[in-house]
Amino acid sequence: MQYVLGLDFGGTKLAAGLIDSSGRLIEFRRCPTDPSAGPAGAISAVQRLVDSFTTRVRPAGVGISFGGPIDQARTRTLLSHHGPGWEEYPLVEHIGRLWPGPVVMENDANAAALGEFCFGAGRGYRNLLYVTVSTGIGGGVIINGELYRGSRGLSGEIGHTIVVPSGPLCPCGKQGCLEAVASGPSIARHYAGRSGLDPTTVTAEEVFQQAERGNPLARETLEWSINLLGIGLANAINLLDPDVVIIGGGVSRAGDRLFAPLRAAVAAAAAPSPPGAVPILPAALGDAVGVLGAAALVLSTSAARQQSAQTGQDPSDP
Amino acid sequence: MQYVLGLDFGGTKLAAGLIDSSGRLIEFRRCPTDPSAGPAGAISAVQRLVDSFTTRVRPAGVGISFGGPIDQARTRTLLSHHGPGWEEYPLVEHIGRLWPGPVVMENDANAAALGEFCFGAGRGYRNLLYVTVSTGIGGGVIINGELYRGSRGLSGEIGHTIVVPSGPLCPCGKQGCLEAVASGPSIARHYAGRSGLDPTTVTAEEVFQQAERGNPLARETLEWSINLLGIGLANAINLLDPDVVIIGGGVSRAGDRLFAPLRAAVAAAAAPSPPGAVPILPAALGDAVGVLGAAALVLSTSAARQQSAQTGQDPSDP
Numbered sequence: 001m002q003y004v005l006g007l008d009f010g011g012t013k014l015a016a017g018l019i020d021s022s023g024r025l026i027e028f029r030r031c032p033t034d035p036s037a038g039p040a041g042a043i044s045a046v047q048r049l050v051d052s053f054t055t056r057v058r059p060a061g062v063g064i065s066f067g068g069p070i071d072q073a074r075t076r077t078l079l080s081h082h083g084p085g086w087e088e089y090p091l092v093e094h095i096g097r098l099w100p101g102p103v104v105m106e107n108d109a110n111a112a113a114l115g116e117f118c119f120g121a122g123r124g125y126r127n128l129l130y131v132t133v134s135t136g137i138g139g140g141v142i143i144n145g146e147l148y149r150g151s152r153g154l155s156g157e158i159g160h161t162i163v164v165p166s167g168p169l170c171p172c173g174k175q176g177c178l179e180a181v182a183s184g185p186s187i188a189r190h191y192a193g194r195s196g197l198d199p200t201t202v203t204a205e206e207v208f209q210q211a212e213r214g215n216p217l218a219r220e221t222l223e224w225s226i227n228l229l230g231i232g233l234a235n236a237i238n239l240l241d242p243d244v245v246i247i248g249g250g251v252s253r254a255g256d257r258l259f260a261p262l263r264a265a266v267a268a269a270a271a272p273s274p275p276g277a278v279p280i281l282p283a284a285l286g287d288a289v290g291v292l293g294a295a296a297l298v299l300s301t302s303a304a305r306q307q308s309a310q311t312g313q314d315p316s317d318p
Numbered sequence: 319m320q321y322v323l324g325l326d327f328g329g330t331k332l333a334a335g336l337i338d339s340s341g342r343l344i345e346f347r348r349c350p351t352d353p354s355a356g357p358a359g360a361i362s363a364v365q366r367l368v369d370s371f372t373t374r375v376r377p378a379g380v381g382i383s384f385g386g387p388i389d390q391a392r393t394r395t396l397l398s399h400h401g402p403g404w405e406e407y408p409l410v411e412h413i414g415r416l417w418p419g420p421v422v423m424e425n426d427a428n429a430a431a432l433g434e435f436c437f438g439a440g441r442g443y444r445n446l447l448y449v450t451v452s453t454g455i456g457g458g459v460i461i462n463g464e465l466y467r468g469s470r471g472l473s474g475e476i477g478h479t480i481v482v483p484s485g486p487l488c489p490c491g492k493q494g495c496l497e498a499v500a501s502g503p504s505i506a507r508h509y510a511g512r513s514g515l516d517p518t519t520v521t522a523e524e525v526f527q528q529a530e531r532g533n534p535l536a537r538e539t540l541e542w543s544i545n546l547l548g549i550g551l552a553n554a555i556n557l558l559d560p561d562v563v564i565i566g567g568g569v570s571r572a573g574d575r576l577f578a579p580l581r582a583a584v585a586a587a588a589a590p591s592p593p594g595a596v597p598i599l600p601a602a603l604g605d606a607v608g609v610l611g612a613a614a615l616v617l618s619t620s621a622a623r624q625q626s627a628q629t630g631q632d633p634s635d636p
Contacts, residue, residue: 127469141557143461150559151445152595161553162587164483165546172590228483235479239459239554241468269480272490277470 113140115293230265353401431458548583
């Protein structure tokens with residue numbers, strides 16, 4: 001049996017997993033990120049996570065999910081929004097020194113899309129849109145069974161599609177981005193604004209709880225945010241016509257309180273496409289999506305290599 | 319030299335062209351569509367166009383660009399918005415009786431995208447979004463050098479992405495679709511509404527002319543429509559990250575009066591992507607885009623077949 005290591009360098013959590021070639025998670029460890037420790041500190045922390053595994057095997061390769069932009073060649077990180085030191089940092093090279101063998105890296109949304117496609121809610125589909133609704137809103141696209149990165153590695157940026165022209169200010173500097181109206185902090189901020197509360201004291205989960213208790217401001221906030229999230233997803237469906245849309249990230253943990261109104265909003269906004277024709281599914285991999293997606297990167301690459309060796313085809317062909 | 323026939327069944331015009339394998343247009347004829355004549359009348363009219371060609375060759379195949387939805391197998395038309403009789407009509411079969419050999423069909427936006435990719439403004443790119451801004455707004459997507467049809471043949475429906483929630487009513491029944499704010503008739507209608515004119519007496523070209531003459535209502539209309547068109551394109555860029563966006567259709571004939579403000583609107587709305595990084599280019603094939611796109615369908619299929627015969631690869635692989 002072949003094993004690969006999946007590493008998840010997130011803004012708030014670091015995680016490491018040992019995954020077999022069928023996508024089974026053998027070991028999984030997490031710890032909080034210390035942003036001030038920089039890349040070297042993060043690598044040390046991840047190494048300690050792997051050292052704490054009870055299974056001792058030499059991984060056939062390492063996949064990295066990175067929570068921030070990476071360079072086109074996918075060897076260097078460009079930026080972390082959570083701490084300094086990640087500019088032009090050769091993370092793939094440093095990880096390769098710790099674990100000899102192939103090392104591959106993707107941004108977290110692309111890795112999660114591939115993880116759900118290979119091992120999660122997206123298994124068996126061919127064209128897939130993955131969207132994470134969390135502190136921010138990001139996305140990844142699978143086309144014809146392969147991760148589609150776009151021409152500049154910038155595909156799937158659904159969080160910065162504009163759904164309300166001249167709408168609320170987004171952290172990116174534009175107005176009315178999907179992220180500015182439907183991310184977890186945006187839901188909390190809009191509820192706090194309506195309620196006269198300090199926005200730093202409210203979470204999106206509390207807004208869902210208040211809405212369940214009948215709080216009309218919480219209900220209005222969620223109706224507004226979920227309707228606009230539905231418009232953002234419907235716009236992406238009308239462009240990409242995927243088999244399925246998979247929603248992950250912290251806000252997706254609201255479950256049916258999110259998914260029931262979201263499916264109705266998508267069906268209304270995606271017309272004239274057949275209503276409800278594209279399933280909107282919750283992600284299946286939970287907190288392990290990063291390490292499983294990272295592992296999928298390695299396994300899909302090595303599977304392509306093996307197929308190439310057998311058939312003589314270029315592994316970059318599907 | 320191999321020749322193929324390109325047929326364009328549009329809502330207002332029918333066209334036929336004879337194209338050589340390098341994409342050169344040898345013959346081109348057009349006539350108005352008579353919607354009341356139905357499919358049989360349209361086929362007869364197209365046959366007369368081909369009979370009037372001065373070049374007499376037996377085409378190696380026929381491509382069809384159809385101005386309306388077609389079935390997934392791309393053999394039947396499902397609907398024309400301009401006249402009756404096109405429901406479940408086996409157009410490919412009927413054309414195959416007139417010109418024996420391979421016959422392939424696509425909807426007009428997909429055919430135009432492929433035409434511009436193979437022979438027009440999109441040559442040399444790999445990932446491309448084509449958008450036609452005309453009576454309606456449609457689009458076609460090229461991914462990794464191939465037409466991407468989506469899972470249900472519904473990809474590229476940028477005209478029905480929503481850019482103004484609760485905005486103007488669209489012919490599709492939704493509110494705030496891109497088509498409802500930036501198509502030719504929408505531009506004319508919004509100007510007429512602002513000016514107290516009968517909307518049936520105004521064209522988009524007249525609004526551009528009025529704006530050039532300094533008419534403030536025409537300028538406001540265009541600023542509003544072009545800004546929203548820029549948001550629609552920027553949203554698609556943020557999802558698809560194409561090499562290039564190509565704009566065709568009647569409204570694109572406005573030239574720099576459209577493209578200069580449109581590029582600025584896209585750059586503003588597509589951030590945080592590098593501003594101006596994705597070129598927004600006018601289509602190059604003009605009125606012949608339908609027949610050239612139809613021809614490209616045949617040529618790309620037969621090129622794939624020839625490559626397959628030579629290498630033993632599946633032609634569905636890129």
